Structure formats: C-alpha cells, structure tokens
Amino acid sequence: MRGIGAIYRREINSYFTSPVAYVIITAFLFIAGFIFYNLLSYFALQCIQSVRYAQLYHTVPPPMNINSWVVTPFMQNLAFTFIIIIPLLTMRLFAEEKRQGTMEMLLTAPVSSWEIILGKFLAATTVFLVMLALTFIYQIMLIIYGKPDIPPVLGGYLGIFLFGLALIALGMFISSLTKNQIVAAFISIVLFLFLWIINWSSIFTTRTAIQDTLSYLSITEHLREFIKGVVDTKSLVFFLSLTFLGLFLTDKSLQIWRWKG
Amino acid sequence: MVEADSLVKRFGEVIAVDNLSFHIEKNEVLGFLGPNGAGKTTTMRMLTGYFTPTSGEVHINGVDMVENPREAKRFIGYLPEHPPLYPDMTVKEYLRFVAELHGVKKIRERLDYVQKVCSLSPVWNRLISQISKGFCQRVGLAKAIVHNPSVIVLDEPTIGLDPEQIIETRNLIKSLGEEHSVILSTHILSEANMTCDRVMIINRGKLVGEGTPERLSEELQSKRNIALIVGREIDKSLFSGIPVEIQKQEKLDDKFRLELSFPAEDDLCPELARRITEAGISLYQMQEKKPTLEEIFLSLVKEVL
Numbered sequence: 001m002r003g004i005g006a007i008y009r010r011e012i013n014s015y016f017t018s019p020v021a022y023v024i025i026t027a028f029l030f031i032a033g034f035i036f037y038n039l040l041s042y043f044a045l046q047c048i049q050s051v052r053y054a055q056l057y058h059t060v061p062p063p064m065n066i067n068s069w070v071v072t073p074f075m076q077n078l079a080f081t082f083i084i085i086i087p088l089l090t091m092r093l094f095a096e097e098k099r100q101g102t103m104e105m106l107l108t109a110p111v112s113s114w115e116i117i118l119g120k121f122l123a124a125t126t127v128f129l130v131m132l133a134l135t136f137i138y139q140i141m142l143i144i145y146g147k148p149d150i151p152p153v154l155g156g157y158l159g160i161f162l163f164g165l166a167l168i169a170l171g172m173f174i175s176s177l178t179k180n181q182i183v184a185a186f187i188s189i190v191l192f193l194f195l196w197i198i199n200w201s202s203i204f205t206t207r208t209a210i211q212d213t214l215s216y217l218s219i220t221e222h223l224r225e226f227i228k229g230v231v232d233t234k235s236l237v238f239f240l241s242l243t244f245l246g247l248f249l250t251d252k253s254l255q256i257w258r259w260k261g
Numbered sequence: 262m263v264e265a266d267s268l269v270k271r272f273g274e275v276i277a278v279d280n281l282s283f284h285i286e287k288n289e290v291l292g293f294l295g296p297n298g299a300g301k302t303t304t305m306r307m308l309t310g311y312f313t314p315t316s317g318e319v320h321i322n323g324v325d326m327v328e329n330p331r332e333a334k335r336f337i338g339y340l341p342e343h344p345p346l347y348p349d350m351t352v353k354e355y356l357r358f359v360a361e362l363h364g365v366k367k368i369r370e371r372l373d374y375v376q377k378v379c380s381l382s383p384v385w386n387r388l389i390s391q392i393s394k395g396f397c398q399r400v401g402l403a404k405a406i407v408h409n410p411s412v413i414v415l416d417e418p419t420i421g422l423d424p425e426q427i428i429e430t431r432n433l434i435k436s437l438g439e440e441h442s443v444i445l446s447t448h449i450l451s452e453a454n455m456t457c458d459r460v461m462i463i464n465r466g467k468l469v470g471e472g473t474p475e476r477l478s479e480e481l482q483s484k485r486n487i488a489l490i491v492g493r494e495i496d497k498s499l500f501s502g503i504p505v506e507i508q509k510q511e512k513l514d515d516k517f518r519l520e521l522s523f524p525a526e527d528d529l530c531p532e533l534a535r536r537i538t539e540a541g542i543s544l545y546q547m548q549e550k551k552p553t554l555e556e557i558f559l560s561l562v563k564e565v566l
Contacts, residue, residue: 006361010347019348029299105345105404108309109362110334260272 003111007119015127020092028085028131035077036070036138043069062087066146075156075227078135079163079219082128083196086164087188090171091181094250103257113254117172117247120194124168132161151229153159159226162239163219167192169246171175176253193221229252262287262442263412264289264476265307270303270466277303279466280317285412290438292474293446296516299456300466301446308444309339321412335363338410338441340416344401348390352381356407357391363408365510375403378433389552395426402430406437413437431456450474453480467516486550487530491518492543499536503529 015021047064054061097103106116133166136157142148170191175184200220202211215221263285270278278300285291286401293301308319310330319326324333347355356375360368375471376382379399384392389400398421405413415530418434419427434456446455453460454474462470470477486508495518497507504527509520523529530547537544 002364003362006358009361010350010358010479013345013354014349100345101341101343102345102347104306104311104341105339105359106333106362108311108337108339109359110331110364111362112331255313258311 001113002117003109004119004122006122007106007111007116011120011123012126015123023126024085024088025127025131028081028188029134031081032078032135032138035081036074036135039070039074046103048233066142066148067152070142071148071153071156072227074138075160076223079160079223080196082160082164082167084189085131085193086124086128086167087171087185087192089124089173090168090175090188091185092175093124093172094176094253095178095181095184098257099181107254107258113251116254118252121168121172121247124172128164128168129161132157132164139221149229152227153229155229155231156227158231159223159235159239160244162226162236163223166219166239166242166246169243169250171246173246173249176250176257192219262289262322263444264318265304265308266318266320267563268307268319269315269556270300270312271315277466278307278314281463281466281468282317283461283468283471285442285444286330287411287442288439289459290434290443290445290457292453292460293363293444293463294448294450294460295446295463296448299408299463301463302416303466304463305339305341305414305444305446309337309414310334311339331382335408336411338405338408338413340401340405340413340415340418342420344397344404346389346397346400346404348388351386351388352384352392352396353386355400356403358408359404363542365408371409375407378405378406380429394421395423397424398430402433406441411441413441413443415438415443417446419447419449419495427452484522485525487521487523487531487533487551488532488546489537489544490546491517491519491537493517495519495537495540495542499540500533503532505529505533519549 032234043064043066046069050061050064094103097106107113139148139153143150143153167188171184172190174188174191175181178184178187195217197217199221201212202214205211205215215236216234222232222238223234225232265281265283268278268281269276281300282306283291293304295301297391303312307314307317308321308326310326310333313327315374319333321333321336326333347358350358351431353372356372357368360371365371376385379402381396381399381403384396384400391402402415402418405415415434419430422430431452434443434445440454440542445456448523453485457474460470460472460477461468495507495511499509500521503523505521505523507508507519508522511518511519521533530549534544534547
C-alpha cells in the first residue's frame with residue numbers, strides 16, 4: 001500500500017505546485033459564487049414582492065421555501081458545473097504520464113496497478129473535495145440567516161460527492177486511453193453530458209423496460225433523490241458501482257497498454 | 262540473477278522479439294548490441310515488466326515476472342531510453358518519490374549516495390524542466406540505482422551525452438558492474454567493448470552472435486585493416502614477400518592515403534613501418550581500422566544467409 005501514498009503525494013504536489021489546481025478552483029468558485037448570488041438575490045426579491053402584495057391586499061404573505069428557491073437549484077447547477085470542471089482535473093492523470101514517458105517508470109516500479117490508480121484517484125478526489133467544501137460556506141450562511149431544511153442540504157452534498165467520485169473514476173479511465181489531455185477532457189465532457197441527459201429520450205418510447213433502464217442510467221434522476229434529502233440505496237449503489245466501473249476499466253486499460261505498448 | 266526463456270513479443274503481425282533466451286550472472290555486465298529496431302528496447306521492457314511477453318518467461322532472482330511482478334520488480338533498477346522524468350519536480354523530490362515507490366527504508370542515506378555517485382549536487386534543488394540533457398540522463402541513472410537493485414537495466418545510457426560525460430558514465434557503469442548485474446543496450450561497438458563482459462548481438466528480434474567483445478571481433482575479423490598516410494605513392498613491390506594487399510590509394514593534397522589489409526593472425530604492423538621508412542618514404546600516420554558494428558553485423562547476417 002506504500003505505492004498509494006507515494007503516488008498520492010506526488011499528484012497532490014503536482015496539482016498544487018503548478019497553477020492547475022489554483023486556476024481550476026478559482027474558476028469553479030467564481031461560477032459557484034455567481035450561481036449562489038443570483039439565486040439568493042432572486043429569492044430575496046421574491047420575498048420582498050410577496051410581502052408588498054400581502055400589504056397591498058391586506059392578506060398574510062405566503063410562506064417562501066428557501067429550499068426550493070435556493071438550495072435545490074444551487075445543487076443542481078453545482079453538479080452541472082462539475083461536469084465541466086472534473087474532466088479538467090482528471091484529463092492529465094494518465095495522458096500526461098503517457099506523453100512524457102513516465103508511464104514506463106510507474107509500470108516498472110514494484111507497485112501494483114491498483115496502487116497507481118487509487119493514488120491518482122484519491123488525489124483528484126482531494127482537490128474535488130476542497131472545491132465542494134468551499135461551497136459549503138454558502139450553506140452555512142443560509143443556515144445562519146435563514147431556516148433551510150437541513151436533510152436536503154446534507155443529502156445534496158452527499159449526492160454531489162458520490163456523483164463526483166463516479167465522474168473522477170470515469171474521467172481517469174478516459175485519460176488512460178490517450179496521450180492527449182485535450183482529447184481526454186473533451187471525451188469526458190461529452191460522456192458526462194450524455195449521462196446527464198440520457199433519460200430525455202425515454203419519452204419517445206412506451207416500453208417501460210427501456211424507460212426504466214434509461215432513467216436508472218441517468219445521473220440526474222439519482223441526484224434528484226439525494227437533493228430531496230432522500231438517501232436511497234438504489235442511488236447510492238448506482239454511484240458507487242459507476243465509480244468502481246471507472247476504476248476497473250482503468251486497470252484493464254493499463255493491462256492492455258502492457259500488451260500493446 | 263536474470264533468466265529469460267524463449268521470449269517472444271508480437272505487435273499484431275510484427276514480431277519484435279523472436280524466441281530470445283539468455284541469462285545474466287551476478288556482477289556481470291551484459292551488452293545488447295543491434296541496429297535501431299532490432300528489438301533491444303522491447304526485450305528490456307519485457308525484462309523489467311513493462312511489457313507482458315506474448316510467450317516465454319522472465320525470472321529475476323528466481324521470481325517470475327508475470328506471476329509475481331511486484332516482488333520481481335524490486336530487484337530491478339531501470340533506465341528507459343528516454344529518462345522518465347517529471348518536469349514539474351526538483352531532482353531531489355523526484356528521486357525521493359522513486360525511493361518511496363520502491364519502499365526504500367533509509368531514504369536519506371540513499372539520496373546522499375546517488376547525489377554523490379551521479380554528481381548531481383549542482384542541480385539537486387533545481388526543477389527537472391530546467392536542467393540540461395546530460396543532467397537528465399544522470400538523474401535517470403540515479404533513478405535506476407537509488408533503491409540499490411541487484412540488476413540494473415540501462416537502455417542506451419550514453420545517448421545524448423557529451424564526450425566527457427560519456428566517459429564518466431561508462432566508468433560509472435563499470436564500477437556498478439562490480440556490485441550489481443548490469444544489462445545495457447547500445448549500438449556503439451566501442452562502448453560495448455569498453456564496458457561489457459559479454460555481448461549479445463540482436464537483429465530482427467533474434468540472437469545472431471554472442472561472446473566477449475574481443476572474441477566477437479576476432480572471430481568476425483579474418484583480416485586486419487590498416488590506414489596509412491605517407492609522403493609519396495607506394496608501389497606494390499614494396500610489400501613483396503609478405504601477404505599484404507593494397508585496398509585503396511588516394512592523393513591527399515601533398516600526401517597519400519593508403520588502405521592495406523593482411524590476415525589477422527600475423528602482426529605485420531612493425532614490418533610495414535620498417536619497409537616504408539627504409540624505402541625513404543615519410544610515414545605520417547598509421548592506424549588500425551576497427552570494424553564498426555555495421556561491418557560485424559553485416560558479416561553476421563551474411564553468415565546466417
């Protein structure tokens with residue numbers, strides 16, 4: 001297991017000694033902050049307006065739900081942002097090693113390919129967690145100044161975390177298929193977008209088996225459950241098996257590399 | 262130390278290595294010689310576990326490379342043709358990473374050792390992206406020995422170095438050969454001559470010759486070739502009674518250049534020099550033409566045909 005530690009430390013150093021991590025985290029926080037600011041401002045505007053209407057017509061203002069106005073749309077937009085951001089974290093993991101020839105040293109070192117894969121996976125996950133944790137500040141602000149329903153907040157963060165793990169594993173697999181980082185990032189984004197919208201075509205079929213399969217494969221459906229505050233075993237298993245699939249395929253891809261060169 | 266048994270590697274239709282078997286003893290320096298594309302790199306990549314052989318087996322210290330790669334790789338220090346360096350790390354960070362990957366216990370001691378042996382002090386804390394090619398090669402060499410492996414595999418270790426560094430590297434390889442087994446590949450015959458105890462010549466993935474460098478060149482050379490630079494033209498009659506042939510004679514400004522050959526078993530050089538000077542011809546230069554790899558190689562291929 002010493003291989004995981006060595007690879008993990010090298011990857012983390014590589015993220016944080018180069019501008020890569022800082023640029024990605026900054027860009028991400030800018031977008032996330034922009035989304036949150038706009039959602040919250042719109043919510044505040046709606047609140048003021050509903051109070052004015054109530055005064056005008058001498059009625060009681062209707063209750064405004066901060067969860068459905070801010071928390072839920074924020075989570076959904078956050079998840080969508082990660083579809084673009086995570087490929088930028090994973091694109092270099094193996095493509096760069098292949099391009100600069102260091103793959104040869106990793107694969108001839110006395111460590112198993114699983115140690116290499118897990119070391120890299122955990123490093124990318126760490127950067128992802130830093131980003132995700134930084135956005136939690138917004139939720140704390142909501143909790144301090146408002147009364148959001150807590151389970152959807154926690155459920156949503158758990159969902160996005162699992163969703164991120166799956167994307168990182170799949171992105172890493174795609175990076176292991178090519179020497180070109182740009183190609184790796186592009187294919188990852190296309191794949192993630194496709195998984196995001198895969199259930200759209202379910203309205204064109206009346207066969208429930210196909211509808212069920214498409215909606216089961218859809219990341220969006222599973223994420224929605226978490227954001228509702230429901231931790232469904234089916235969705236948990238879905239994200240974890242997607243993660244394992246990504247790791248497993250990466251291992252196979254390294255084995256093929258040993259055969260074909 | 263290393264046993265390779267009927268190694269085969271195919272890439273689709275192409276057979277890169279064709280049924281190659283060999284072994285390396287303890288404290289032996291073995292050279293792989295061959296032209297580009299002969300299968301030297303592929304063979305080394307199978308020895309080090311980077312490529313899985315299509316068929317055949319590799320044992321390092323008795324451990325099977327395919328069945329127990331994690332254990333077998335511990336015994337090997339490998340410098341690929343292009344040193345596998347991370348440009349965003351400093352030399353020290355990089356070597357520490359390699360030592361960690363190999364599970365080295367006394368990392369500090371080993372780092373001090375390779376810093377000294379590979380003369381890396383001037384670049385120790387510099388980024389790898391900023392150091393010269395020669396230093397990159399030395400960092401690569403340090404990478405191969407930092408975990409004190411029993412077998413060191415070096416793929417063209419002197420490529421891209423300046424003459425002084427080449428001599429340093431060769432001396433280093435020689436001294437490593439006293440405590441470790443070393444396998445190195447090269448396409449320069451003189452390099453194999455200077456550093457290797459035993460040489461294997463490979464072409465198209467097959468073994469075409471094997472032996473000590475001296476024996477190989479003796480066996481392959483039925484004739485010795487001498488190049489001379491003399492003051493005036495020489496007639497054949499000067500060499501009457503000795504088995505010398507004039508291969509070529511050409512005018513060089515005010516001098517003449519001659520190429521002679523005679524059977525390898527006779528050492529006729531002193532006799533030649535005596536006859537030329539006694540004839541009143543000034544002798545400026547006399548040099549033995551060692552066969553190049555290509556010549557040895559061509560003769561080997563001819564033998565096979």
